[in-house]
Amino acid sequence: MSGSPSSRIAPEVMGHYLQGREDGRLRSGRNRLEFWRTQDVLRRVLPPAPARVLDVGGASGVHAEWLAADGYDVELIDPVPTHVEQAGRLAGVVARLGDARALEAADASADAVLLLGPLYHLTTRGDRVRALAEARRVARPGGMVAAATISRWAAVHHMIRLDRYTDPAVREVADECARTGLLRENDGVGFTTAYFHDSDEIIGEFADAGLPDARRHALEGVFALYADIDEWLDDPERRALLLDVARRSEHEPTLLGVADHMITVAVVP
Numbered sequence: 001m002s003g004s005p006s007s008r009i010a011p012e013v014m015g016h017y018l019q020g021r022e023d024g025r026l027r028s029g030r031n032r033l034e035f036w037r038t039q040d041v042l043r044r045v046l047p048p049a050p051a052r053v054l055d056v057g058g059a060s061g062v063h064a065e066w067l068a069a070d071g072y073d074v075e076l077i078d079p080v081p082t083h084v085e086q087a088g089r090l091a092g093v094v095a096r097l098g099d100a101r102a103l104e105a106a107d108a109s110a111d112a113v114l115l116l117g118p119l120y121h122l123t124t125r126g127d128r129v130r131a132l133a134e135a136r137r138v139a140r141p142g143g144m145v146a147a148a149t150i151s152r153w154a155a156v157h158h159m160i161r162l163d164r165y166t167d168p169a170v171r172e173v174a175d176e177c178a179r180t181g182l183l184r185e186n187d188g189v190g191f192t193t194a195y196f197h198d199s200d201e202i203i204g205e206f207a208d209a210g211l212p213d214a215r216r217h218a219l220e221g222v223f224a225l226y227a228d229i230d231e232w233l234d235d236p237e238r239r240a241l242l243l244d245v246a247r248r249s250e251h252e253p254t255l256l257g258v259a260d261h262m263i264t265v266a267v268v269p
Helices: 011-018 029-045 062-069 081-088 125-138 154-161 168-180 201-208 229-234 236-248
Strands: 052-056 073-078 093-097 110-115 139-150 215-218 261-267
Touching (some): 081 093, 125 201, 229 236
């Protein structure tokens, strides 16, 4: 692919992340549930430290930071210069510019490759499969690839929770996203151009990238929809109960599409 990594990302997506809000998104409020559940899943599926982890699309290093603290050898790749600068200041993290669809890393050079953001903004299936195939190429045989996706109905859920779904313009955007998966840059739902996955289609994308037998993990379950979720997350005892039941229900087929986010994991053949 020609051009610099930064030039390959859609301008509106770049503009969204240059606002600098991503660094704090997972550190407070109800988004902590996504953060803690991501930690929980990865700590169970990653090879033991000090394995080499390539954190592709790792943004400002919110996950790279704790991975490095856990003893992993972490390299973060991101197309947003601001993110690379922020992540590069973290202890134990090497950060550089890069594109998930054309990684500069050598074949079989990582024990695990994480795509905890790139698939959100690759709106064509071909690009998503290409990114997954690159992750497979870079991960060693027996290593693992993990990718995060946003669920198809997340925009509708979010707008209803914020009491904005009654606005016809907002409702049209959210409903179209639920129908097609495609969210175009707009001021209605507070996000940028993105793709929201049906819970089943990610399995086919993994398989087409040479990653069969992938397994899905719903992150938030239904709990991110609760009005009092912050109170549960602020209370250590209730938080532990919530995280436990989210873990126990993470593979339940009838609940996969309800969670706002899902992590799909495959072992490299």
